[in-house]
Amino acid sequence: MELTGAQILIKLLKEEGVKTIFGYPGGVVIDIYDELMKSDIRHILVRHEQGAVHAADGYARASGGVGVCLVTSGPGATNTVTGIASAYMDSIPLVVFTGQVPVHLIGNDAFQEVDIVGITRPCTKHNFLVKRTEDLAKTVKEAFHIARSGRPGPVLVDIPKNVSVTKIKYKAPGPVKMRSYNPTCNPNKRQLQKVLELIKAAERPVIFAGGGVILSKAPEELTKLAKRTQIPVTTTLMGLGAFPGTDPLWLGMIGMHGTYRANMSTAHCDLFLSVGVRFDDRVTGKTDTFASQAKIVHIDIDPTSIRKNIPVTVPVVGDCKCTLEELNRMLEGVDLGDLDKKRKPWLDQIQAWKDTKPLAYEQKDIIKPQYVVEKLYELTEGKAIITTEVGQNQMWAAQYYHFDKPNHFITSGGLGVMGFGLPAAIGAQLACPDHIVVDVAGDGSIQMNIQEMATAVQCNLPVKVVILNNGYLGMVRQWQQLFYDKRYACTCMEHAPDFVKLAEAYGASGFRATKPEEVESVLKKGLSTPGPVIMDFVVEKEECVYPMVPAGAPITEMLLV
Amino acid sequence: MLDADKHVLSILVENQPGVLSRISGLFSGRGFNIESLCVAVTTDPTVSRVTLVTKADQMIIEQIKKQLNKLINVIKVHELTGSPFVEREMVLIKVHAKPEHRAEILRTVDIFRCKVVDVGAEHYTIEVTGTEEKLDAILSLLKPIGIKEIARTGVIALFREPK
Incomplete structure (x- = not known):
C-alpha cells in the first residue's frame, strides 16, 4: 500500500485512539490538514497555538488519556513552548506535532524555520525530528508510548514538509521496543515491608499525596489505604481530588497556601507517607525543618523525584497504583490494633488545629472572592470540573472548592501559567461533554488567552468563566502588600475591558455581580445559560490569600487572617 | 562545593x-x-x-x-569511581623549543615515556598519554620552558575485569 507521510500520520493517530486534535494550520502542515479533514478525527481550531497545548492538556487530564496538538513550523511551534513546559512540569501526557521546513532547507534560516527540537529539549519528556517518511510510523508510536508510560509527559514530533508529502510503500510498525526506556512499575517488596513496619509503629502518621496518584489512576487505592489505617491525608495542589475533600480524614491542601492543620500535622507527624509527589518548594518551604520529626516514605515512579529535595527514610520506586495495591494487599492480614483508640490523640490534635485556625473570611459589603467560590461549590454540588488561571484565583479555587473526585481540578501547578484556565476548560469540556466545566479566573490572567472564547463559541462548548475581578494582578500585589511595604509596582490593571460586553462581542453571554447579594443569582443565571458564559464578579480589591507561608520559611510559620 | x-x-x-x-x-x-x-x-x-x-x-x-x-x-x-577502573587521557603539547632547551625537553619526554610527534625549528609537539595526574605533572614541568598551546582529550575509562 502506497501512502504519503500525511496519510501515515492520520492512520497512526486513529490507531492510537485519537478522537480530538487541537491545532492551527500553516504552510508546512497543509498536507497533514488536507488528510485530517478527510478523517473522522475532530479538529478544534484554536485562536493561538498556546491555547491548543493548554486545551490538549485539559483534555488529557479530564479524560485520563493523551492530548494531541498539531501546529505549523516557526512561530506556530514556538507558541507551543509555554504549554509544553507546563505539561512537562505537571507530567501530563501530550503529543505535539509541529511542521518543519523541508529537510533540504533545515539549517538555511528558511521562512518560518526554527529549531523546535532544540528549543523544547529541556521541556519535553522526549522529542523527535523525523527525517524520512519511512521513520514516521515508528516515531509516532514511540511518541505516544513515551508520553503515556512511566512518569507521563509531553513529547514533540517535528515533521518536515517533504516527509508528509513523500509517498512510500507503507509497512505497519511492530510493537514499540526501546532498549533505553523501560520505566520501573512494580515496587520492591522488601521496601514495602519496611513501609508496612513504619505504618504499624506510627502514632502520628500523615499521608501526603500528589498528582502522581491521579496520573496513575490510584485515588481509590489511596482512599482504601487511608481508611484501613485511619491515617489523615493531605495533598499537593496537583493532588486535589486524589482523596475525597469532604472526608473526615481530609486535612486540606499542604504548603504555602495550605491549611493550618495540614501544615501543622506535617510538622508534628512521626510518619510522612508520600505518594506521587516531588517535594516542590511551594510545598516544603524551608526544607531542613520540613516534616523534621517524621520518618519519610517516598513512593514515586520517577527515581529522580526521590531524594532530590528531601532526604527520605524509605524510598520506593514504582507506579503509585501498583504500589498502593500491593501495600493494601500486604495490610489485609495485618493486625493494626485498636485503631480508634490508637489514633484518637492524634486526630483530636488535628481537630483542635482545625477548630482554632480554620480557613476563614468575612463577607461584608463588598463581594469576597472566597464567597464566590463557595457559592459556586454549593450550586454545582461539588461536581463541576474546575480549571483555573494562576494566582489568587487558583488558590481560592483550591481552598474553597472541595474535590471529592480526581480529574476535576485542572490547574497549571508546576509552571504556573496565567492564561491556562480557559483553553484547559475547552479541552476538559470536549473530554467530558456532560459535565459543568468552570474556569475560575482573575481579571489579569483571563486576558492572557481570552481569544479562546472564539474557539468555545465556534465549537459551541458551554464553558463557564468566573472572573474574580479585583483590578489587580492579585497575587503579586499580595506579596507587595506583605513584603514590599505596599509598593504596588505595576500590578494595578488600570484599564480592563468590559468583560460582559467582551463576552457578547465573542457571541457568548456575559453577566456581572457587583454586590454580595447578586452573587448567587448571577452564578445561577450563568450556569444555566446555554453556551459559553463569562461571569464578572467585582470583588474586594485588596483581599489576600491566607494562610500564607512566606517563600523559604518553615511551613509552620503561617501568616493567618 | x-x-x-x-x-x-x-x-x-x-x-x-x-x-x-x-x-x-x-x-x-x-x-x-x-x-x-x-x-x-x-x-x-x-x-x-x-x-x-x-x-x-x-x-x-x-x-x-x-x-x-x-x-x-x-x-x-x-x-566507575568506587570500583577498580583504568583511566587514560591524552594531551598534545606544543612547546617552544629553542636550541638551549631542546635537550631538556627531550629528557623530560624520555622520563615520561611520551613521544615527539612534530618537530619544527622553534617547537616540538609532544604526545602524552596517562592519568590526569601524569598529564598535569608534565605540563607543570614544561611550563617554565614555554608552552605555545595544548589540546587535551578528557578522561576515558573502563572498569577493570576481575582477575
Missing part, C-alpha cells in the same frame, strides 16, 4: 543526533558541572560511549545518575 568529589561516569547512549546536547543540556540546565567529556562510537555502531568526569557531593551525584538514566536515549549509566 565543600565535599564535592570527582566522579567518573561511563554512559552508553544511542548513537543518534542530539544525544550529546541532551546530556550537556541536562548538566547546564540543572546546574551540574562537567569537568571533562569524551564521546565516541563503540564496536556496536548504534551505541556510543560517553565518559564524563564531574564533581559533586553524594546527593548531587545520585541525582546526576538518575537524571541521566531518565533521558530516553541513555541506555546505561555506570559510575
Whole structure:
C-alpha cells in the first residue's frame, strides 16, 4: 500500500485512539490538514497555538488519556513552548506535532524555520525530528508510548514538509521496543515491608499525596489505604481530588497556601507517607525543618523525584497504583490494633488545629472572592470540573472548592501559567461533554488567552468563566502588600475591558455581580445559560490569600487572617 | 562545593543526533558541572560511549545518575569511581623549543615515556598519554620552558575485569 507521510500520520493517530486534535494550520502542515479533514478525527481550531497545548492538556487530564496538538513550523511551534513546559512540569501526557521546513532547507534560516527540537529539549519528556517518511510510523508510536508510560509527559514530533508529502510503500510498525526506556512499575517488596513496619509503629502518621496518584489512576487505592489505617491525608495542589475533600480524614491542601492543620500535622507527624509527589518548594518551604520529626516514605515512579529535595527514610520506586495495591494487599492480614483508640490523640490534635485556625473570611459589603467560590461549590454540588488561571484565583479555587473526585481540578501547578484556565476548560469540556466545566479566573490572567472564547463559541462548548475581578494582578500585589511595604509596582490593571460586553462581542453571554447579594443569582443565571458564559464578579480589591507561608520559611510559620 | 568529589561516569547512549546536547543540556540546565567529556562510537555502531568526569557531593551525584538514566536515549549509566577502573587521557603539547632547551625537553619526554610527534625549528609537539595526574605533572614541568598551546582529550575509562 502506497501512502504519503500525511496519510501515515492520520492512520497512526486513529490507531492510537485519537478522537480530538487541537491545532492551527500553516504552510508546512497543509498536507497533514488536507488528510485530517478527510478523517473522522475532530479538529478544534484554536485562536493561538498556546491555547491548543493548554486545551490538549485539559483534555488529557479530564479524560485520563493523551492530548494531541498539531501546529505549523516557526512561530506556530514556538507558541507551543509555554504549554509544553507546563505539561512537562505537571507530567501530563501530550503529543505535539509541529511542521518543519523541508529537510533540504533545515539549517538555511528558511521562512518560518526554527529549531523546535532544540528549543523544547529541556521541556519535553522526549522529542523527535523525523527525517524520512519511512521513520514516521515508528516515531509516532514511540511518541505516544513515551508520553503515556512511566512518569507521563509531553513529547514533540517535528515533521518536515517533504516527509508528509513523500509517498512510500507503507509497512505497519511492530510493537514499540526501546532498549533505553523501560520505566520501573512494580515496587520492591522488601521496601514495602519496611513501609508496612513504619505504618504499624506510627502514632502520628500523615499521608501526603500528589498528582502522581491521579496520573496513575490510584485515588481509590489511596482512599482504601487511608481508611484501613485511619491515617489523615493531605495533598499537593496537583493532588486535589486524589482523596475525597469532604472526608473526615481530609486535612486540606499542604504548603504555602495550605491549611493550618495540614501544615501543622506535617510538622508534628512521626510518619510522612508520600505518594506521587516531588517535594516542590511551594510545598516544603524551608526544607531542613520540613516534616523534621517524621520518618519519610517516598513512593514515586520517577527515581529522580526521590531524594532530590528531601532526604527520605524509605524510598520506593514504582507506579503509585501498583504500589498502593500491593501495600493494601500486604495490610489485609495485618493486625493494626485498636485503631480508634490508637489514633484518637492524634486526630483530636488535628481537630483542635482545625477548630482554632480554620480557613476563614468575612463577607461584608463588598463581594469576597472566597464567597464566590463557595457559592459556586454549593450550586454545582461539588461536581463541576474546575480549571483555573494562576494566582489568587487558583488558590481560592483550591481552598474553597472541595474535590471529592480526581480529574476535576485542572490547574497549571508546576509552571504556573496565567492564561491556562480557559483553553484547559475547552479541552476538559470536549473530554467530558456532560459535565459543568468552570474556569475560575482573575481579571489579569483571563486576558492572557481570552481569544479562546472564539474557539468555545465556534465549537459551541458551554464553558463557564468566573472572573474574580479585583483590578489587580492579585497575587503579586499580595506579596507587595506583605513584603514590599505596599509598593504596588505595576500590578494595578488600570484599564480592563468590559468583560460582559467582551463576552457578547465573542457571541457568548456575559453577566456581572457587583454586590454580595447578586452573587448567587448571577452564578445561577450563568450556569444555566446555554453556551459559553463569562461571569464578572467585582470583588474586594485588596483581599489576600491566607494562610500564607512566606517563600523559604518553615511551613509552620503561617501568616493567618 | 565543600565535599564535592570527582566522579567518573561511563554512559552508553544511542548513537543518534542530539544525544550529546541532551546530556550537556541536562548538566547546564540543572546546574551540574562537567569537568571533562569524551564521546565516541563503540564496536556496536548504534551505541556510543560517553565518559564524563564531574564533581559533586553524594546527593548531587545520585541525582546526576538518575537524571541521566531518565533521558530516553541513555541506555546505561555506570559510575566507575568506587570500583577498580583504568583511566587514560591524552594531551598534545606544543612547546617552544629553542636550541638551549631542546635537550631538556627531550629528557623530560624520555622520563615520561611520551613521544615527539612534530618537530619544527622553534617547537616540538609532544604526545602524552596517562592519568590526569601524569598529564598535569608534565605540563607543570614544561611550563617554565614555554608552552605555545595544548589540546587535551578528557578522561576515558573502563572498569577493570576481575582477575
